[in-house]
Structures are given as C-alpha cells and as structure tokens.
Amino acid sequence: MPADTDPTFTPGEQIGDYLIGKLISKGTNSSTWHATQMSVQRQVILCALDTEHSKDLALKEEFITDVRAKATVKHPLVASILEAVNEGSLCYFAMEKLTGKHLGDMHDGGWSIAPIHAARIIHDISGACHYLEGDDIATLALSPHDIFVDDQYHCRITNMAISGKLDHTTSTQDKEMIGHLIHDMVEPNQPGSTRTNALLDYMADMEREQPLSWHRINNLSGEIERQLAMPGEHGQINSATMRLNTKSVRYLYLSTSLGKILITLIILLIIGGLAYHFINREAPPEKRQITDMVHIPAGKYPGPNGIHMKMEGFWMDAHEVTIAEYAQFLEFLNELKLDMQAVYQHGDQPSDKTSHLPDDWENLYTAAKQGGIWNELKVDLNYPVVGVDWWDAYAYAEWKGRRLPTHEEWYLACSSGSDPEKLVGTGWAPVDQAAKTAQGLHGMAGNVSEWMREKTLNPADPSQPSRYMITGASYMRPKFGARAREWVENRSVRRPDLGFRTCSSRRQED
Numbered sequence: 001m002p003a004d005t006d007p008t009f010t011p012g013e014q015i016g017d018y019l020i021g022k023l024i025s026k027g028t029n030s031s032t033w034h035a036t037q038m039s040v041q042r043q044v045i046l047c048a049l050d051t052e053h054s055k056d057l058a059l060k061e062e063f064i065t066d067v068r069a070k071a072t073v074k075h076p077l078v079a080s081i082l083e084a085v086n087e088g089s090l091c092y093f094a095m096e097k098l099t100g101k102h103l104g105d106m107h108d109g110g111w112s113i114a115p116i117h118a119a120r121i122i123h124d125i126s127g128a129c130h131y132l133e134g135d136d137i138a139t140l141a142l143s144p145h146d147i148f149v150d151d152q153y154h155c156r157i158t159n160m161a162i163s164g165k166l167d168h169t170t171s172t173q174d175k176e177m178i179g180h181l182i183h184d185m186v187e188p189n190q191p192g193s194t195r196t197n198a199l200l201d202y203m204a205d206m207e208r209e210q211p212l213s214w215h216r217i218n219n220l221s222g223e224i225e226r227q228l229a230m231p232g233e234h235g236q237i238n239s240a241t242m243r244l245n246t247k248s249v250r251y252l253y254l255s256t257s258l259g260k261i262l263i264t265l266i267i268l269l270i271i272g273g274l275a276y277h278f279i280n281r282e283a284p285p286e287k288r289q290i291t292d293m294v295h296i297p298a299g300k301y302p303g304p305n306g307i308h309m310k311m312e313g314f315w316m317d318a319h320e321v322t323i324a325e326y327a328q329f330l331e332f333l334n335e336l337k338l339d340m341q342a343v344y345q346h347g348d349q350p351s352d353k354t355s356h357l358p359d360d361w362e363n364l365y366t367a368a369k370q371g372g373i374w375n376e377l378k379v380d381l382n383y384p385v386v387g388v389d390w391w392d393a394y395a396y397a398e399w400k401g402r403r404l405p406t407h408e409e410w411y412l413a414c415s416s417g418s419d420p421e422k423l424v425g426t427g428w429a430p431v432d433q434a435a436k437t438a439q440g441l442h443g444m445a446g447n448v449s450e451w452m453r454e455k456t457l458n459p460a461d462p463s464q465p466s467r468y469m470i471t472g473a474s475y476m477r478p479k480f481g482a483r484a485r486e487w488v489e490n491r492s493v494r495r496p497d498l499g500f501r502t503c504s505s506r507r508q509e510d
Contacts, residue, residue: 008048008092009033016085018046018094029053030063037082037094044082048092060091065163067093072161073137076340077128079159098156103181104144113185115192116228117153122199122221124155125178127332130214133171134401138164142174144181154335171214179204192228199224215401222328287324287381290432293504294318294440296413304411304485316405316413317501319431319442320450321396323368324381326388329396330356344398349391350492356395359387359494375496382430384448384499390468390491393451393500402502404453407469407485409503413437414444414482423482428475445481448499449474458487470498 008031009020021034035046049063071081084093132139139160146158183200199220202212298313333341367374368381397403416439426435426446434443455466467487473480474497
C-alpha cells in the first residue's frame with residue numbers, strides 16, 4: 001500500500017463533521033490524519049481504525065478502550081479528545097491539534113535554549129506527566145515529536161494514554177529521553193546553565209539509587225525558572241535625608257570648614273545608620289523543605305462518634321498547606337490561558353467565583369516573604385495559608401493530584417498512635433513547629449482549623465441535613481483541640497484561622 005493512501009479515508013472527502021486532509025502516519029492497524037472540523041472551522045487530528053480491521057471485534061474493542069482512556073485525561077497541557085465515533089465500519093476519534101514547534105525538530109535543527117526556557121519546558125512536561133502518573137493512567141512512551149513548544153517556550157504534549165496498567169518503565173524512558181534531548185540544547189555558560197544541566201543529567205541517569213519522581217522534577221524545574229526570572233535587585237537609596245539642595249551643599253562646602261565637617265558628619269551618620277539597619281535586621285525565614293506526607297496504616301480506630309471503624313491505609317499531609325505551597329499553585333494557574341484556569345475547580349463551583357486568591361492575599365503573601373506582621377501575627381512562608389474557602393482547598397488538592405480528607409480519615413489519623421482527647425489546642429506557628437501526634441502529624445489540634453471533603457450529619461442535631469465540616473481547633477478558637485467540629489451551610493466561608501491539608505490513597509512524593 002502506498003505511503004500516502006489508506007482505505008479508510010481519502011484526502012478531500014468529508015466524514016461527518018470533518019474534512020479530511022493529509023495523512024500524517026500509518027500504523028499497523030490505524031492511520032492518523034490532518035482534518036478540519038467544519039462546524040467550528042478548527043484544525044484537528046483524526047485517528048482511525050483501518051476499515052479492513054473494523055470487523056475484527058477484539059481489535060475494535062481494544063481501539064475503543066484506548067480512546068476511552070484518552071478521554072479521561074483532563075489536563076490543560078495534554079491534548080484533549082474532542083469526539084469519538086463508532087458507526088459501522090467507521091471507528092475514529094478527533095483530538096485537539098497542538099500548535100508550535102516539535103521539540104524533536106528544534107533539537108535536530110540545532111536550536112539553543114536559554115536555561116530559563118529549558119526549565120520552563122521541563123516544568124510543563126513534568127507537570128503533565130505527574131498528573132498522568134498520579135491518576136494511574138497508562139501511556140505510550142513519548143517521542144520528541146509528541147512535545148510541542150510555543151514562542152514563549154511553554155509546551156504541551158500529545159495524548160498518549162492507553163488502556164491497561166501503568167508501566168513505570170515508560171516513565172523512566174520518557175525522563176531519560178527528555179534529559180538527553182534538552183541537555184543538548186541548553187546554552188552553555190549562561191546564568192542557570194549548571195543548575196538546569198544538573199537536573200537534566202539526573203533525569204537522564206535512571207540507574208541512580210533514587211530516581212527523581214515527576215513531581216520532584218516539576219518542583220525543581222519550577223524553582224529554577226523562578227530563580228532565573230528574578231535577578232538580584234540593586235535598588236538605590238531614595239531617602240529624604242539624602243535629598244539635599246545642591247547649591248546649599250556647594251555653599252556650605254566652599255564657605256566654611258565647619259560646613260565641610262557638618263556634611264561629613266551627616267554622611268557618616270547616614271552610612272552608619274544604614275549599616276546598622278542592614279546588619280542587625282532579621283533576615284526573613286526561607287521556605288523550608290518540610291516532611292510531606294505521613295502513612296496512616298490500615299487498622300481499626302476509634303471514630304469521631306466513639307464507634308470503632310476499620311480503615312484502609314492512606315497518606316496524609318504531615319502539615320497544613322503553607323503560604324509558600326499555595327503561592328506555587330497560584331503561580332501555576334497564572335501561567336495558564338484564561339480558558340484553562342478552571343481545569344482544577346469543582347463542577348459545582350459558583351459562577352461568580354472567578355479566582356482562588358485567599359482573602360487579603362496580597363498583604364499576607366507580602367508579609368510572609370518579608371518575615372513580617374500580618375493581622376498582628378508574625379508570619380513567614382512556612383505558616384499555614386488561611387482565608388481559603390472549600391472551593392480553593394478542593395482546587396489545590398486536585399492540582400496536587402490528591403484530595404481533601406474525610407472527617408473520618410482526619411480523626412482516625414489523630415487516633416493512630418495518639419489519643420485525640422489529649423491533643424489540646426495550640427497557637428499560631430509555622431506548620432512544622434505546631435504540636436504533632438505520635439505519627440508525626442503537625443497541627444491537628446491547633447494552628448488553623450481545616451476543611452473536610454464531604455458533607456456529614458451532626459450527631460448532636462440529627463434532624464438537620466448533612467453539611468460540610470470544618471475540623472480541629474485554631475489559634476483563634478483553641479477550645480476542644482482535635483475534637484473541635486463545626487458544620488457550615490456555605491462552602492464559600494473564609495476566615496483568618498481556616499486552612500486545610502490534603503491526603504491520598506497512596507504516597508505522593510515531592
């Protein structure tokens with residue numbers, strides 16, 4: 001069969017809503033085509049099972065099952081499945097056509113990439129791959145021509161999802177390929193070259209004892225990009241004390257030796273004052289690497305209502321989500337196009353809620369970066385994020401590939417190795433300095449109260465319908481410690497003592 005023909009489609013014919021274009025590739029049982037979706041006049045990719053195989057029911061079912069797997073992928077950096085058709089001898093699906101240059105063509109064409117742009121590409125790819133791996137979605141191995149890079153060096157990848165069990169060797173191959181490919185393209189002797197190449201070398205060498213996870217690669221590449229995007233500031237002193245009239249200074253200097261002495265003293269005092277200020281001011285605490293998740297083993301635990309409950313093992317954040325961690329989430333959202341920023345939000349989120357910024361975020365985040373004061377509280381990047389509603393907490397958990405805990409999970413985590421009755425409320429503190437349980441969970445009885453995932457009944461008032469819960473005491477409401485519970489009608493509640501943590505049925509590494 002000639003390479004430019006196929007029995008399924010013919011260039012120029014219209015199949016349903018699609019005008020068939022050129023053949024892209026011919027596989028063993030299928031073919032891939034350029035096409036135009038006529039109703040909306042957009043370019044798409046069509047992949048079709050060859051008509052000669054349409055009567056092979058097993059082969060057809062395998063093709064359809066793979067399409068279903070692709071359709072479950074909901075990530076802004078992965079090509080979307082637009083439609084699937086199974087009518088008689090026609091079995092095909094339409095996929096979003098990605099724009100930009102193939103990373104493979106850029107490599108083969110001898111492109112050089114600045115370290116900041118290389119970090120951006122790695123960050124996008126690893127974010128998409130972490131999502132796929134976190135949802136246990138099996139994929140085919142990526143090729144350099146499955147990665148599309150735009151003019152701003154943001155990239156998206158082809159939807160490579162397939163049915164079946166996740167194979168981690170595919171992830172290993174992808175990391176190795178990307179590590180070698182981009183390493184060849186990074187401009188040498190530029191700011192960030194060493195850091196970027198070190199990350200790429202680590203990705204390419206999968207025989208290391210501790211290979212990097214996609215999540216860790218995503219965090220590291222994002223950190224490199226942020227560092228390179230914020231060069232050192234060299235601000236000039238702009239003080240009213242220094243703004244002396246030039247003529248007056250010249251007169252004093254020329255007229256008397258006393259003037260010279262006074263000017264010298266003024267300058268020395270200013271320099272001395274500035275030196276004292278910069279030497280003695282307290283440097284703001286940096287964002288710390290804090291233990292991420294704690295394993296809660298399967299077992300039978302006393303539940304929140306006094307009844308013992310059997311629970312499967314799960315993982316829970318060792319601490320409440322920090323200001324620094326939430327800021328990374330907001331930065332990620334800001335990088336997305338407007339029509340993609342809703343990808344992590346809950347389907348029932350109110351239409352008038354258009355962002356996930358916490359209350360008073362600008363002041364809180366500014367104070368945290370400076371190690372300053374917010375709402376009469378000392379704060380830095382390691383304190384818990386507050387002023388978030390349920391919708392914010394849900395979206396963050398989705399972004400992390402996790403979920404909010406149920407009240408039962410939250411309480412059973414307190415019960416694992418500890419007595420919740422003895423976990424008393426504590427004050428405002430960095431998340432890793434709040435009191436912890438025997439399992440190493442910080443702040444379960446204080447710091448901030450936390451959102452739970454689901455509605456539950458209030459056993460003290462069973463006549464009322466199920467409502468959403470806020471659990472655990474806070475620095476403002478320390479009474480009852482880990483036993484503190486509150487039912488709310490509205491998931492849009494926000495308070496300066498209300499935050500959250502996430503959990504997962506399996507380990508999610510940074």
